[in-house]
Amino acid sequence: MLLFLLRRIGLMLITALCLTFVVFALTNLPAKLETLAKTQAGSRMTDAEVARWIDRNGYGSPMLQRYGEWLGVIPGWVRHDDDGTVHGRCVDRHQDPSLAGSRCGILQGDWGYSTRFQDNVSTVISARVGATGLLMMWVLIVMVPMALIVGVLAGMREGSRTDRALSTFAIASTATPEYVSGVLFIALLASSTVGLSPLLASWGWIDGRVLFQGNARSAMEDITLSNFTLPVLTIALYGMGYVARITRASMTEVMTQQYIRTARLKGVSFSKIVLKHALRNALIAPFTVIMLQIPWLLNGVVISEVLFSYPGFGWTLYEAAVNNDIELLLASSVVAVVVVLVTQLISDIGYVYLNPRIRIS
Numbered sequence: 152m153l154l155f156l157l158r159r160i161g162l163m164l165i166t167a168l169c170l171t172f173v174v175f176a177l178t179n180l181p182a183k184l185e186t187l188a189k190t191q192a193g194s195r196m197t198d199a200e201v202a203r204w205i206d207r208n209g210y211g212s213p214m215l216q217r218y219g220e221w222l223g224v225i226p227g228w229v230r231h232d233d234d235g236t237v238h239g240r241c242v243d244r245h246q247d248p249s250l251a252g253s254r255c256g257i258l259q260g261d262w263g264y265s266t267r268f269q270d271n272v273s274t275v276i277s278a279r280v281g282a283t284g285l286l287m288m289w290v291l292i293v294m295v296p297m298a299l300i301v302g303v304l305a306g307m308r309e310g311s312r313t314d315r316a317l318s319t320f321a322i323a324s325t326a327t328p329e330y331v332s333g334v335l336f337i338a339l340l341a342s343s344t345v346g347l348s349p350l351l352a353s354w355g356w357i358d359g360r361v362l363f364q365g366n367a368r369s370a371m372e373d374i375t376l377s378n379f380t381l382p383v384l385t386i387a388l389y390g391m392g393y394v395a396r397i398t399r400a401s402m403t404e405v406m407t408q409q410y411i412r413t414a415r416l417k418g419v420s421f422s423k424i425v426l427k428h429a430l431r432n433a434l435i436a437p438f439t440v441i442m443l444q445i446p447w448l449l450n451g452v453v454i455s456e457v458l459f460s461y462p463g464f465g466w467t468l469y470e471a472a473v474n475n476d477i478e479l480l481l482a483s484s485v486v487a488v489v490v491v492l493v494t495q496l497i498s499d500i501g502y503v504y505l506n507p508r509i510r511i512s
Contacts (some may be wrong), residue, residue: 223256263478283463294387302398317437325392
């Protein structure tokens with residue numbers, strides 16, 4: 152197990168370096184740097200002024216050198232002006248001339264400065280990831296039990312009416328995009344003019360004008376049933392169908408195995424067969440899919456967070472991309488890569504505990 156973990160961690164580090172370099176190269180293309188220069192120094196800059204700005208701010212050095220500076224494995228760039236003033240990657244960030252020529256990258260905990268939010272990237276990222284973490288937690292609490300129940304009930308009796316009804320529901324939920332289901336939920340449950348809210352208000356069943364809020368920004372300070380239900384329900388409903396279909400397929404396969412038939416011939420009750428013998432083996436495939444939902448939730452909630460105005464990680468990623476915030480985009484890519492690789496490692500370890508017969512090679 153220890154050798155397996157060491158190999159996987161080594162592979163994770165190599166994968167992280169490759170992926171972050173690809174993102175770094177894409178965010179540092181000449182067109183991106185030109186847009187950044189005109190955004191920061193003026194949109195009417197000439198090509199010569201843009202070139203001088205790029206060179207003066209350390210973007211004119213070779214790509215690999217800048218990637219090493221961003222990682223913090225080589226010293227940052229330094230420039231000495233004619234008047235004796237010292238500028239550089241580390242100097243400008245910390246306003247300390249003694250840092251000239253030192254390392255100040257992500258390995259040193261320096262994630263850069265966000266041009267969109269005018270704050271340190273580490274501060275922005277930590278707050279936004281925490282907000283999305285809360286959203287992910289509640290989505291998983293709602294999605295996973297619902298998906299497993301639907302999948303197990305459908306797979307217990309393949310071809311029955313229950314199987315057909317639940318399978319149709321699972322397919323419909325997965326086939327409906329988040330921006331469609333989210334808009335429908337807002338119209339039906341969060342509108343004061345149409346949907347259920349006006350009807351319930353006229354009956355006196357609700358105190359306010361709407362049953363739920365269509366804007367989740369207030370959930371950043373205080374999460375309530377009113378402001379957090381719709382974004383959680385929108386994301387959970389979209390992800391639930393896929394997990395349910397995988398669970399149903401796995402459960403159907405397990406229920407046709409010989410040891411299940413033998414248990415039924417011996418007179419073991421059907422509920423005991425399902426809970427004691429079939430369920431554990433049927434959960435191996437869904438476990439992997441559920442673990443893969445975590446990076447999807449982190450990176451794939453952009454639509455839902457923008458739709459419900461919830462300033463989490465997806466909303467921040469959207470803002471960084473729209474406003475060409477290079478440092479924030481790079482930091483977001485690091486977080487996304489780490490989450491994907493760590494969840495893959497946890498998934499592989501979970502395989503062993505769910506089925507010890509799986510060999511670690």
